[in-house]
Amino acid sequence: MPEGARRLLKMWAAMSMSTPRFGAISGVVLVYRESSMHPLPLQWKDLKAALNEHVDLASELFEKFSAELRSGFGPAVDNFVSFFHAIDWKEPWLICLLAFYFILLILTILSRKNVNFQLCLSLLAFSGVYLAERVNSFLGRNWKSFSSQNYYDPHGLFISVLWSGPLLIIMIIIVVNTLFSLCHLMVKWKKAQLRHDARLSRGKQE
Template identity: 65%
Template sequence: MEELKSAVNEHMDQMADLMEKLTAELRSGLKPAYENFIGFFHAIDWKEPWLICLVSFHVMLLLVVFMSRKNINFQMCLFLLALGGVYLAERLNHLLAGNWKSFAGQNYFDSHGIFLSILWSGPLLVIAIIILVNTLFSMCHLMVRWKKAELKHRARVARSKVD
């Protein structure tokens, strides 16, 4: 019985420590996250041509997604290409890490792939989510049209039976 009490007391002490750490983090607010983001942002040389091309690629892809919002088949191709780009991000990170001297001023490509995840996979995932939401809205609109057509057809059939 004593072992059980001591185990429960140890568990309660651990939970109290975790709650204390959590409340300390909440009291500090978002300042550490903001400082980390600002540090990350300033560590990048945004005037490098390959970074300008990468940002331009994402902007152009976003524009193509908005302009082709009515063409669901094309959007599905873009969706699969975006997810394929995210899938291949790890291989791309290894390839770029080995050849960074030929196109970049500094090595942005760490072994964990944080930089590429933020600047390559993040925007592609946002674009994929936009395509997905657009597809869901299109499906809802199509279901409403289909149900209206079905109700009109039933009304015509019911009128023809009456006549």
């Protein structure tokens, strides 16, 4: 047997003895012919059993991960559903607030090519998020004048979901649109530069 084949078999045996996971695969014996260097794998049943063991282990890990994920998101979903049902969505001021967000979203989409207007919208949304705590305190003291119940708890859950959340979404849309506009502007600038270089090269050739 060639010296390289002996070294390979020794390395395989050492790995099989030191690593438990490779114990089931250690039954695969590589037989080398004297006239050829091609390995002949034997005992495919042991190899199949080892592969099935790894597949079962991966399936078990995936099931555990899915169970932990469901157990983690379950309470959050239940709390969100409870929060949704606790709000009286027929109140006029809530309808006006949702209409305001809809109009703001339409303005954001229609003004996507107007950089200055988009900047004003982003500043407006940022100011609303920045003043959310003060708005929550003010509305918590005066909720009886416009609402049927007090939604404005000291932790600011309601104001965060129905005030800061939509404004942050508007800001994200504006930022993404700005990035796309910058990419488009860079492409136009590069094309203009290439056309300018082409004209200069033609002028030099003439």
